[in-house]
Amino acid sequence: xxxxxxxxxxxxxxxxxxxxxxxxxxxxxxxxxxxxxxxxxxxxxxxxxxxxxxxxxxxxxxxxxxxxxxxxxxxxxxxxxxxxxxxxxxxxxxxxxxxxxxxxxxxxxxxxx
Amino acid sequence: xxxxxxxxxxxxxxxxxxxxxxxxxxxxxxxxxxxxxxxxxxxxxxxxxxxxxxxxxxxxxxxxxxxxxxxxxxxxxxxxxxxxxxxxxxxxxxxxxxxxxxxxxxxxxxxxx
Numbered sequence: 001x002x003x004x005x006x007x008x009x010x011x012x013x014x015x016x017x018x019x020x021x022x023x024x025x026x027x028x029x030x031x032x033x034x035x036x037x038x039x040x041x042x043x044x045x046x047x048x049x050x051x052x053x054x055x056x057x058x059x060x061x062x063x064x065x066x067x068x069x070x071x072x073x074x075x076x077x078x079x080x081x082x083x084x085x086x087x088x089x090x091x092x093x094x095x096x097x098x099x100x101x102x103x104x105x106x107x108x109x110x111x112x113x
Numbered sequence: 114x115x116x117x118x119x120x121x122x123x124x125x126x127x128x129x130x131x132x133x134x135x136x137x138x139x140x141x142x143x144x145x146x147x148x149x150x151x152x153x154x155x156x157x158x159x160x161x162x163x164x165x166x167x168x169x170x171x172x173x174x175x176x177x178x179x180x181x182x183x184x185x186x187x188x189x190x191x192x193x194x195x196x197x198x199x200x201x202x203x204x205x206x207x208x209x210x211x212x213x214x215x216x217x218x219x220x221x222x223x224x225x226x
Contacts, residue, residue: 042218098210104157
């Protein structure tokens, strides 16, 4: 069974640009959540989607947005990139019930210059 | 809001030493507890989890964790570490029917051969 797949794995963007990251969940998983990982802050929750609806949202500015498609695949977008957005962006999937475990992808490394 | 504290940010051990990483959380109700590990260059992997039942949970690679409800703790232990245990370890807590776990900031473990 394939794991969570994220693309692209590495990317470099310039300040002010926007970026879109993609995530394909484990087959059968309907929940996709996104995290930002940085050395000093650990894992910060961005948002979670379930059945194409945003179900939970973290404390990030509106420049960070996401969506989920009918096949459960998800994308997140960051507009007007800032240097501080440089981070590892992790996607995780689960069946979507409260009594379950989330499984992570390898992440997308974003560097903003 | 629930919070998770990992008091040891950096731990350095020699091979064969015993390991205990602390994790405390603030949520007072029913909780689901997790430890994830991130080996260098790899994605976050589930090490072990506690949902209910025996508070002593055994995970992969010889790790175990004990849920002590009265202390709001879920400490990770391994009797004898190996060089290959060098990694970042994250404690996570889901409470009260929440779909999303809250993560601690992580503990970096370095094991010297």
